[in-house]
Amino acid sequence: MDALKEQNQDAKLITGNREVRLNNENLKRLTEDHLYHIALSNVQHDLRQLFGDVKFVCFGGQSSRMEKFASFISKELGLEDNGPPKNYAGNTDRYAVYKAGPVLSVSHGIGIPSLSIIFQEIVKLVYYAGCRDVTFFRIGTSGGLGLEPGTVVVSERVVNGALEPSYKMVVLGKTIDRPAVVDTTLVEDLANCSLNSDNFKTVKGTTLCADDFYEGQGRVDGAFCEHEDGEKFSWLRKLKDNGVTNMEMESLGFIAMCHRANIKGAVCCVTLLDRFEGDGLTTNRQLLSEWQTFPQIIVSRYIQQKLNESS
Incomplete structure (x- = not known):
């Protein structure tokens, strides 16, 4: 005790x-x-x-x-x-x-x-x-906006559906705003782990964190949908015009909690599709499995680099 x-x-x-x-x-x-x-x-x-x-x-x-x-x-x-x-x-x-x-x-x-x-x-x-x-990473998948599928995005900014870098949650009936502050040095270091010889691209960009997979990401193939394709594409173009490169469902909370805990953290995700081309995945499973290793490779290089520096 x-x-x-x-x-x-x-x-x-x-x-x-x-x-x-x-x-x-x-x-x-x-x-x-x-x-x-x-x-x-x-x-x-x-x-x-x-x-x-x-x-x-x-x-x-x-x-x-x-x-x-x-x-x-x-x-x-x-x-x-x-x-x-x-x-x-x-x-x-x-x-x-x-x-x-x-x-x-x-x-x-x-x-x-x-x-x-x-x-x-x-x-x-x-x-x-x-x-x-200790350094935290989220390595995962996302939907891209105007990016070639298989592109790795290192998030230099994370935003909610209203394009605000703030994670909002309700605690004891009150809405609390948690700022999602990205560690810019870690982002740069991660992006610099890409190599010209890679068979995939690595870019920095703004990641939109949605509340769900279907309506929250503007899809029209869920059980519920009250918008048309035209509205969806208008929204996607607005996101792209505001620098959004990809969207997923965890980045905002992850970065906000890293900041709150004073832990260095970064989000590194591969895009599995271009949302301007459709809502669902059509790529075969073998290629999808390969793409999912790309952010792992970037983060692995960073880890090895830091361990070598400290040895």
């Missing part, structure tokens, strides 16, 4: 030159913190021993994709002899948390509500584990 009190002393932990902010004085009163959705506890598990070396946390939607990424980054870091990455959230079917050396590979499901749950528990995890200089 003494160790727990020491950890919670200031409800924050210095990580290099940055501090992970928990922003919750109530945690000081807990004798045990159950990270319920990943089946871990800061008392029942030695989180410092298990996760104290973590430097990077990579979030993505599907558990299977993040398992593959964990195996990929393990190979890239020369950790194959350690065996396959372990899913430390294996006692629950909510999320997956794979570890490959200093990298966590975490599934977050679809949309900000699902993301926010695992994000908060991972922030507490790295806090209790005593991690230092």
Whole structure:
């Protein structure tokens, strides 16, 4: 219990030159913190021993994709002899948390509500584990606007459906605005990890974070739709004129929470289609699977670069 009190002393932990902010004085009163959705506890598990070396946390939607990424980054870091990455959230079917050396590979499901749950528990995890200089990434998929499918977008700005860089949520009946402030240095460093020899393009752009997959992204093929194709294309052109390059469903909450926790974070997503060409995917699964590795390659290069600099 003494160790727990020491950890919670200031409800924050210095990580290099940055501090992970928990922003919750109530945690000081807990004798045990159950990270319920990943089946871990800061008392029942030695989180410092298990996760104290973590430097990077990579979030993505599907558990299977993040398992593959964990195996990929393990190979890239020369950790194959350690065996396959372990899913430390294996006692629950909510999320997956794979570890490959200093990298966590975490599934977050679809949309900000699902993301926010695992994000908060991972922030507490790295806090209790005593991690230092942690960087968060969201690596995933998106719909592009005027971009060739398979293009990787590093988000230099994230906005809501009203084109505001603000994540709005209702707390105790009150609407709270959380600013989504992008780490511009991290964005530049990520974009610079692209190579001329890549068989895909990497660009910087503005990402629109929608509230859902169908109406929120202007699609006309959902169960509900009250707009016509003409209205949709007019809206898409307006987005493009305002610099929007792609849209997905997590970036705004992810960046806003990174900023609130004082954690370096970036969003790096591949476009699976050009929304000016249609609402649904027509590309074969093999090519889609290949495209999904492109943001992983960019982030992997960044991770290797930073580890080499610190070695």
